[in-house]
Amino acid sequence: MDQAASSAQGAQSSPVCYRHPDRETGIRCTRCERPICPECMVSASVGFQCPDCVREGSGTGHPATAAQPRTLAGGTVTADPRLLTKVLIGLNLAFFVVQRAVGDSFTERFYLIGHAYVPLFGSFEGVAEGQYYRLLTAMFLHGGYIHIAFNMLSLWWIGGPLEAALGRARYLTLYVVSGLAGSALTYLLAAPNQGSLGASGAIFGLFGATAVLMRRLNYDMRPVIALLVINLIITFGVPGIAWQAHIGGLVAGVITGYAMVHAPREHRSLIQYGTSALVLVVVVVLTVLRTSQLS
Incomplete structure (x- = not known):
């Protein structure tokens, strides 16, 4: 008994x-x-x-x-709560197919690089030359099959439940803000001619927001903390990984995610999108600072 x-x-x-x-x-x-x-x-x-x-x-x-x-964060409840995650995965896969089909010329045009000399054209190119679009486009490019497979599996596993909890608009805002923060920190700290690409910055932002959400719901934090620790060990232990993108995305994800799930109901949208805007201001400041250093 x-x-x-x-x-x-x-x-x-x-x-x-x-x-x-x-x-x-x-x-x-x-x-x-x-x-x-x-x-x-x-x-x-x-x-x-x-x-x-x-x-x-x-x-x-x-x-x-x-x-x-409404969702937990005040977003609209939709029939397919994972639709935007599917779209993001589709965009990443589409860009990867174009990379494979066109070759390095396409990747080199859109990946993140700060300031590099191009012997073929006898000129410099990069974000410092005003190609700021690279901060965004680099988020949808990948270096190989393992790279994109790992990132897309992570996006599906983490992104779907988070999209359902936040709603599409807030989820997309979080994704883009985290990715841009990762790109900006990479641009600031990495060598000017060091190339970087991948959705990892945005995905680390989703990791950070997921941890905040689980804390908010009083869930067991051990699984997500263990996963984060493993990813951080890989980030700093494997050569060739742009750790700046991972850390920048993670920090932005925690800050933006906290605003998303803890904002009081009466000022929810103002606090959520206001916080996102402040993170973007930091992205702009870091970008302008680094550009002035390389000019």
């Missing part, structure tokens, strides 16, 4: 989402008290509700039409 009671208590201490039995969660719907994961939770006036209760309305049995369902 004691053994059975202990097993039952253990099962109750780790409930799983009623729509996704493979996901443990500590959050319950405030109306029906069913366990819900970040993908299923919808922000309510008090706490969170499950999708079924949202559809049922405010307890009258009629569909809820007064307010649109």
